[in-house]
Amino acid sequence: xxxxxxxxLILSGLLLFGSCxxxxxxxxxxxxxxxxxVPTVRLDYYKSVQERPGQDSSLAVALAIxxxxxxxxxxxxxxxxxxxxxxxxxEQEQDMLDQVDYLSTVSGGGFAGGAYITALYEHRYFNRQxxxxxxxxxxRQIRKDLAVxxxxxxxxxxxxxxxxxxxxxxxxxxxxxxxxxxxxxxRRQKKDGPRTRSLLLRDIFVxxxxxxxxYFPMHITNSSTLSTMTIFPxxxxxxxxxxxxxxxxxxxxxxxxxxxxxxxxxxxxxKASGSFPVLISNSTLRSSFSPDRPYxxxxxxxxxxxIGYYTAVEILKxxxxxxxxxxxxVDADAGGNLYTFSKHEAAEFSxxxxxxxxxxxxxxxxxxxxxxxxxxxxxYGIIPVFFSFNILxxxxxxxxxxxxxxxxxxxxxxxxxxxxxELSNSDQQVLYEVLTHIGTKYTITNDEQELLxxxxxxxxxxxxxxxxxxMQLGREQE
Numbered sequence: 001x002x003x004x005x006x007x008x009l010i011l012s013g014l015l016l017f018g019s020c021x022x023x024x025x026x027x028x029x030x031x032x033x034x035x036x037x038v039p040t041v042r043l044d045y046y047k048s049v050q051e052r053p054g055q056d057s058s059l060a061v062a063l064a065i066x067x068x069x070x071x072x073x074x075x076x077x078x079x080x081x082x083x084x085x086x087x088x089x090x091e092q093e094q095d096m097l098d099q100v101d102y103l104s105t106v107s108g109g110g111f112a113g114g115a116y117i118t119a120l121y122e123h124r125y126f127n128r129q130x131x132x133x134x135x136x137x138x139x140r141q142i143r144k145d146l147a148v149x150x151x152x153x154x155x156x157x158x159x160x161x162x163x164x165x166x167x168x169x170x171x172x173x174x175x176x177x178x179x180x181x182x183x184x185x186x187r188r189q190k191k192d193g194p195r196t197r198s199l200l201l202r203d204i205f206v207x208x209x210x211x212x213x214x215y216f217p218m219h220i221t222n223s224s225t226l227s228t229m230t231i232f233p234x235x236x237x238x239x240x241x242x243x244x245x246x247x248x249x250x251x252x253x254x255x256x257x258x259x260x261x262x263x264x265x266x267x268x269x270x271k272a273s274g275s276f277p278v279l280i281s282n283s284t285l286r287s288s289f290s291p292d293r294p295y296x297x298x299x300x301x302x303x304x305x306x307i308g309y310y311t312a313v314e315i316l317k318x319x320x321x322x323x324x325x326x327x328x329x330v331d332a333d334a335g336g337n338l339y340t341f342s343k344h345e346a347a348e349f350s351x352x353x354x355x356x357x358x359x360x361x362x363x364x365x366x367x368x369x370x371x372x373x374x375x376x377x378x379x380y381g382i383i384p385v386f387f388s389f390n391i392l393x394x395x396x397x398x399x400x401x402x403x404x405x406x407x408x409x410x411x412x413x414x415x416x417x418x419x420x421x422e423l424s425n426s427d428q429q430v431l432y433e434v435l436t437h438i439g440t441k442y443t444i445t446n447d448e449q450e451l452l453x454x455x456x457x458x459x460x461x462x463x464x465x466x467x468x469x470x471m472q473l474g475r476e477q478e
Contacts, residue, residue, distance in 0.1 A: 006428040018446035019106065029290055031242065038230045041220060043239040047206040049101045051214045054094055054238045059471065060319040064308035065330040067274070067301065068108030071452060072332035075297050075435075076105075076112030077138070078456020079387045080328045084134050085457065086464060090470055096133060096471055100328070102315050103219045104233075104308035106301040108442070109330065110221045111182050115142045117204060117266070118184045118221045124215065125188065138453070145181040147449055148440035153177040154280060168251045171271060174442075176250045178268035198249065201269075201338040203261035205236050213257040221269040222301035222311055226282055231304040233311045234269030236261035239285075240295060246286025255286055268396040272298040274442075305330060309373050309384075317380050327377055330456075331369075331388035334436040347451045376385035387459050392432040396426035400433065409434055410447040 032038065050057055061464045065076040067380070083097040103113040119137035128137075157163055157173035179198050180186045189196040204219050223232040227319040230239065239261035246255035248264050270284035274299065301308070309329055316325045342348075370386060377384045413431050416423060423431065435455055438448050 005193055007025060019218070024344045030270050031289055032228065032230070032249055037072070038469065039241045040231075041233050041235050041311060042237050043315060043318040044208060046208055046218070047210065047212070047214050047234075049214055049216075049218055051217070054098060055101070055110060056088070056094075056099060058323040059099055059326070060102075060324070061100045061265060061326045061328065061360070061471070062102040062104060062312035062316050063113075063328045063330065064312045065103065065105045065109030065112050066307045066332050067440075068107055068334065069274075069397040069440045069442050070111070070146065070150070071109040071334065071438045071440060071448075072108035072436075073111035073115070074449050074452035075332040075456045076109050076446060077115060077134075077142060077146065079460055080112070080116055080134055080454065081138065082387075082457040082460025083328075086460070086467065089468070096467065097363045098298070099471065101217050102312060103217055104222065104312040104315070105219070105270075105273065106222050106308045106311040107274040107308050108260060108440075109308060109332070111146060111178070113331075114199075114266060114270050115145060118182065118215055119222075119262055120216050121199060121203060122187065123185055126191075129454055141184070141187065143185075143453075147179050147444060147446070148177065152443065154442070155184055166251075167253060168248065168279040171275055171283060172248050172251050174274075174280065175267050175271035175283075177246070178270050179250060179265065180412065182270070198265040200262065201234075201239075201264050201266060203265070205262060207236075208261065218315075219266070219359075220315075221267070221273040222305065222310075223275070223283070223298040224271040224301055224303040225358075226297035226299050229303055231310060232272075232298055234272060236264070239264060242285075242287040243287050244285045244296065245288050248284070253417045259290075261385045272369055275302045276300045277303065278297060285287055290329070306333065307373070309368070313376055313380065316382050324471070325380070325382045326371070326469075327382050329386045329388070331375060331386065333440065334389070336441065338386040369467070384412075385399050385467050385470050386462060387456070387463060389432055389435050389455075389459075391459050392428040392435075392460055396425045396428055398429050400426065400429040404430065410451055414447065414450050414454065417451075417458060423458070 010312045042304075050060075063080075066072055068075070080097055083100070086096045088094045088099065103116070105113040116134065119134060119142065120132065123132045123137075153173055154170045157170035160173075163169060163173070183199045185196060204216045206214050218235075221234045223234060224230065225232050239318045241400040244251065244261065244264075246256065247264060248254070249267050249268055262372055268283065274280070275282050277299050280300075285298065286294055287296050288294070297338060307329060310325065312327055319325055332354065373384050391402075409430055413423075413427065413434065416427065434451065438452070
């Protein structure tokens with residue numbers, strides 16, 4: 001106790017003396033002045049995604065996928081598989097995944113969005129003639145890409161002496177790994193060799209007024225600015241607004257006097273969105289906005305909004321010509337397994353409290369999350385549909401075992417789901433416990449991955465009635 005008191009006194013003294021200054025130098029060169037609105041994505045900057053073949057021009061759909069490391073990545077893909085299995089009424093060739101126009105992702109959810117966009121891109125890139133099916137790409141590449149131990153990538157980078165004496169860091173190594181695996185650089189390199197290029201923002205964002213064709217949904221990854229803790233959607237118009245002219249990609253620094261934001265790699269945005277404070281080095285972009293402060297530091301999007309719904313709503317608000325606007329919310333957060341009370345009477349050690357602070361805002365917002373999303377959607381005529389672990393608990397009062405072996409239950413539940421057997425209420429309770437105890441990490445076991453993929457499909461099935469009502473509302477009257 002004496003040590004703790006002494007430590008706190010020293011820390012307080014350092015903060016007190018550190019805050020003293022004899023002079024004040026006012027500076028109004030901030031990018032955002034006090035009270036200014038935070039820049040959000042402008043759809044008029046791009047050609048409409050509704051120009052893609054087979055789109056229902058009366059319907060605008062945004063899919064938001066939360067953070068949560070590899071848990072969110074695999075659950076997000078599982079939900080997309082479930083959407084693919086449901087067809088629009090009267091349109092047997094158009095499934096519900098086809099109708100998703102926008103992906104707004106955070107952290108681990110960006111891996112799911114990136115894997116899906118890459119599958120669409122490579123279907124054209126390799127000139128495959130059969131109709132696109134996400135389920136085929138699960139077996140071909142996505143399952144393997146999302147099972148990579150990205151935690152291992154970070155650990156190896158942390159002990160790599162070559163990085164100790166360079167501008168690159170563990171986060172830059174993670175960005176390269178995302179580019180190689182999730183975004184398919186390695187696969188394309190086997191075909192094209194040195195000519196291979198990374199997936200760029202120009203591949204999924206087509207400038208307004210250009211002659212380019214729109215083939216894919218827009219994928220927006222969401223980060224947070226470290227200095228001001230404001231949301232940062234990683235899109236060409238936002239990069240242009242912040243006057244970004246440099247970044248690090250595949251361990252190499254890129255800097256231009258005038259940078260075309262459409263040429264920035266998607267991997268940079270996915271990694272920036274998943275740079276969880278303290279554990280992963282933040283992403284640094286260069287900017288020409290301020291000669292005295294030429295760097296912009298980005299951290300995990302969860303620090304401002306962990307679901308991705310804010311950016312999705314801002315986009316759907318601009319879709320004024322659509323009769324139906326739908327927000328699909330994939331929430332892979334595991335906050336439901338946190339205890340309110342503690343076993344210990346003594347005050348928590350200060351460093352322990354400090355370690356929890358990065359997640360504090362994330363957990364504080366969960367209590368009103370669904371209510372807040374419904375409220376804002378109602379204002380703009382947007383219909384939200386939720387796909388989260390707690391769907392398993394709705395109207396479910398079945399008792400759960402006092403304790404069970406996780407590995408045993410994983411294998412049993414996988415067997416039931418693979419056989420497409422209906423789960424009892426008790427099984428759904430157990431499934432919830434198993435899913436929410438999969439840690440927030442960038443690594444995953446085979447059983448965890450299989451269970452998340454199957455559970456995403458199950459929860460879509462459980463929400464099918466609500467989903468069909470939202471996606472096809474008013475269709476008969478049109």
